[in-house]
Amino acid sequence: MQQYNSIKGKYPDAILLFRVGDFYETFAQDAIITSQVLGIVLTRRANGSASHVELAGFPYHALDTYLPKLVRSGHRVAICEQLEDPKKAKTIVQRGVTELVSPGLATGDKMLDAKSNNYLAACHINKEVIGLSFLDLSTGEFAVAEGNRELAEKLLHSFQPSEILLAKPQQKAFKTYFGDRFNLFAMDDWVFTSDHTRQLLLNHFGTATLKGFGIEEMESGIIAGGACIHYLADTEHSNLAHIRSIARITEEQYVWLDRFTIRNLELVHPTMEGGRSLLDVLDHTTTPMGTRLLKRWILMPLKEISRIQARLNRTEQFIKNRETAIELGAQLKLVGDLERLIGKVSMLKINPREVLQLARSLEAAGQIRALLEASGLSDFQSLSDRIHPCEKVRERIFRELEEEAPVHVSKGGLIRTGIDAELDDLRAISRQGKDYLAGIQQEETERTGISSLKIGFxxxxGYYLEVTNKHKDKVPDDWIRKQTLTNAERYITPVLKEYEAKILGAEEKILAIEQRLYDTLINDLQEYVAPVLINASVVAELDCLLNFAEIAIQFNYHKPVLNDGYALQLTGSRHPVIEQQLPLGEKFVPNDILLDPDDQQLIILTGPNMSGKSALLRQTALNVLMAQMGSFVPAEAATIGLVDKVFTRVGASDNISSGESTFMVEMTETASIMNNLSPRSLVILDEIGRGTSTYDGISIAWSLCEYIHQHATAKTLFATHYHELNELEERFERIKNFHISTKQSGQKVIFLRTLKKGGSLHSFGIHVARMAGMPKEVVQRADRILQELEQQQIGKDLQKQVKQIKDQTYQLNIFGMEDPIMQSIRKKLSETDINALSPIEALLLLKELQDLINS
Known part of the structure; x- marks a missing residue:
């Protein structure tokens, strides 16, 4: 156990899989955890000084089955291999850790989801600035960002890293900011120093500066990025040629979507079991890279009109040129996961079958380039020019590897005949030897009369002759017995052993030569890492655009018009997810939406329960996001002034684990929205203030509407059952009342789901209770109580009180503002003795203050 303890001491935070012969063994606490996670037997050694130590193990060939289970359960796993042939070891077999696998460093197919990235993240908190980095080891994607807490939280929720690195002293601060839902790994704080991390990045990329990546001034981002590179080196990951660039993520590039909005709009995950997300509906991509890219496009819509327009134009080209689109779709189906395949090449972890898949994928990429060039579609010229055919290496792979090459090199038979003369000669010897063995079997069968005689290995x-017990009395004297089985016995002969030596010697050399030739091929493939990654990027983008074209045709989406204005106008808009879930024969009722900061900035939306208010709110936001990710939209027409932030506050959910009630969660989320509004924001508010008393709720809802109208002028849809808020339309010029229409017939209510001007005074809550199957006596009693309350005019009294609310006067109080410029003006004025100023000095002071304001 001395060797084990020495190696384990270097990896105290990881489960150590210790290779012993044909098994991986775990000991002590590692064995207890491994036994529990994998469901394998926990035992102890039968004797020796370590007989008290717990033991759990599994065969080496089961590593691909068991390793993913350990990693997915959140454990770091150090794989300790035998570094020399046990037969040649003079003392204890030399062993060492060849790889450390953690949730953020998974690269095996069984540990990864082909449709999602697997990000390792690092976080560095420097007072108010938080640096983040995100790295997918399997694809080589690497990006950094820095900003305030809100930006960090948004990015963490969008990227959903499997593991986050941070300095040990910052664990408490991180959990205070972001909770404990992330898998953290704390490292020594010296790792997160500026000089160390910057130098690691410079060394990795082989550059003298980071200016070319646009991150030179991002100190906290650089620290986070360098920490990832340090961690890779620390975990025995040295072959990283596929990590060839580092991107910068900034607020200016993408629409702001906080975690509440991502959740409330169900962009990538449904909130209810069995539901569907926007990603589920939009994802008709063909390649794994395309699926992953589409997910990023959904979570990070664009704010740059030229980039949005480029995607829309290319989508439109595919719609208009169906023949080209169909041919491209057929080729895309032949493309494998180029990103992860070339990543495995870089990390020297690719198997022969995957190399053939890489070659076939490159062949399809070449066909895609040819199709684009022949199509004459101008919008795709820049994309097709970026595709590298990689013809030489592709042809070499097909020339050297057998079409049905094995998964593992050790199985042999992967190199074609004619590639290496020595290999061909040895194979001939091996074949002749095996023919000779077949001859021995025939000869001995005839000599002994044992018809069931067979040769095995x-x-x-080594090689042996096997005789069933029924014929063992016929065994000649010159056979040597080596093994007795239940129903048979095994023998060897001198002639058999002589030919065994020749055959095994040849086969051993064959495997060695095939390994050498394969290693040479993989090493030569390294120079193609960069062009293959570019090919993967182009193919993924084409896949997404072709996908947009297909769903636009299939679901009747139309091309939106985006501009630099502020108005939002949707004609015949629909909810992209709900319309796909309606029962057969039922059609979604489309609606027109207009939000204009000059005239109709804020819509107060009233109407009955179940009438479709929440769906209307969400479909408006989804139409905007789809347009800004470059997709056609579920509307007859859409004109959208560029939106920079989308906020949603819908539904009710407690945060009991943090000691927060439904209402506290609601107010916290709403406060975050109010503190981050801009004139280009789109705000979706549903039932604000329902978690408290009626008067409190109305007061908060009223005040929020006033604030949004008077301050940021953000485009807002505000759904409510507080019909008293209809009064706001009379007081504020840009607040308008709308309702979702219904038709009442006796005790029945028909939901027409059409948006109409004017407020509604009825919620029909009792009708909904009846539809939900509430006991009849409860519904009848509720009806009687409602009639009594209406007769007492309680609601009318409240409406009367609402009309008497005084308007708020909004004044600019420079002496109470926190703005640095206003503070400077206040300081200047408070320090000035007005009585001592001459007229000229007073004018100069006034000019100075004016310049301060203009700055």
């Missing part, structure tokens, strides 16, 4: 004593 095992690793213990």
């Amino acid at each position: 095992n690793n213990v004593f």
Whole structure:
């Protein structure tokens, strides 16, 4: 156990898989955890000084089955291999850790979801500035960002890293900011120093500066990025040629979507079991890279009109040129996961079958380039020019590897005949030897009369003759018995052993030559890492655009018009997810939406329960996001002034684990929205103030509407059951009342789901209770109580009180503002003795203050 303890001491935070012969063994606490996670037997050694130590193990060939289970359960796993042939070891077999696998460093297919990235993140908190980095080891994607807490939280929720690195002293601060839902790994704080991390990045990229990546001034981002590179080196990951660039993520590039909005709009995950997300509806991509890219496009819509327009134009080209689109779709189906395949090449982890898949994918990429060039579609010229055919290496792979090459090199038979003369000669010897063995079997069968005689092989004593017990009395004297089985016995002969030596010697050399030739091929493939990654990027983008075209045709989406204005106008808009879930024969009722900061900035939306208010709110936001990700939209027409932030506050959910009630969560989320509004924001508010008393709720809802109208002028949809808020339309010029229409017939209510001007005074809550199957006596009693309350005019009294609310006067109080310029003006004025100023000095002071304001 001395060797084990020495190695384990270097990896105290990881489960150590210790290779012993044909098994991986775990000991002590590692064995207890491994036994529990994998469901395998926990035992102890039968004797020796370590007989008290817990033990759990599994065969080496089961590593691909068991390793993913350990990693997915959140454990770091150090794989300790035998570094020399045990037969040649003079003392204890030399062993060492060849790889450390953690949730953020998974690269095996069984540990990864082909449709999602697997990000390792690092976080550095420097007072108010938080630096983040995100790295997908399997694809080589690497990006950094820095900003305030809100930006960090948004990015963490969008990227959903499997593991986050941070300095040990910052663990408490991180959990205070972001909760404990992330898988953290704390490292020594010296790792997160500026000089160390910057130098690591410079060394990795082989550059003298980071200016070319646009991150030179991002100190906290650089620290986070360098921490990832440090961690890779620390975990025995040295072959990283596929990590060839580092991107900068800034607020200016993408629409702001906080975690509440991502959740409330169900962009990538449904909130209810069995539901569907926007990603589920939009994802008709063909390649794994395309699926992953589409997910990023959904979570990070664009704010740059030229980039949005480029995607829309290319989508439109595919719609108009169906033949080209169909041909491209057929080629895309032949493309494998180029990103992860070339990543495995870079990390020297690719198997022969995957190399063939890489070659076939490159062949399809070449066909895609040819199709784009022949199509004459001008919008795709820049994309097709970026595709590298990689013809030489592609042809070499097909020339050198057998079409049905094995998964593992050790199985042999992967190199074609004619590639290496020595290999061909040895194979001939091997084939002749095997023919000779077949001859021995025939000869001995005839000599002994044992019809069931057969020749077999095992690793213990090589080739043998096996005779069933029924014929063992016919065994000649010159056979040597080596093994007795339940129903048979095994023998060897001198002639058999002589030919075994020749055959095994040849086969051993064959495997060695095939390994050498394969290693040479993989090493030569390294120079193609960069062009293959570019090919993967182009193919993924084409896949997404072709996908947009297909769903636009299939679901009747139309091309939106985006501009630099502020108005939002949707004609015949629909909810992209709900319309796909309606029962057969039922059609979604489309609606027109107009939000204009000059005239109709804020819509107060009233109407009954179940009438479709929440769907209307969400479909408006989804139409905007789809347009700004470059997709056609579920509307007859859409004109959208560029939106920079989308906020939603819908539904009710407690945060009991943090000691927060439904209402506290609601107010916290709403406060975050109010503190981050801009004139280009789109705000979706649903039932604000319902978690408290009626008067409190109305007061908060009223005040929020006033604030949004008077301050940021953000485009807002505000759904409510507080019909008293209809009064706001009379007081504020840009607040308008709308309702979702219904038709009442006796005790029945028909939901027409059409948006109409004017407020509604009825919620029909009792009708909904009846539809939900509430006991009849409860519904009848509720009806009687409602009639009594209406007769007492309680609601009318409240409406009367609402009309008497005084308007708020909004004044600019420079002496109470926190703005640095206003503070400077206040300081200047408070320090000035007005009585001592001459007229000229007073004018100069006034000019100075004016310049301060203008700055």
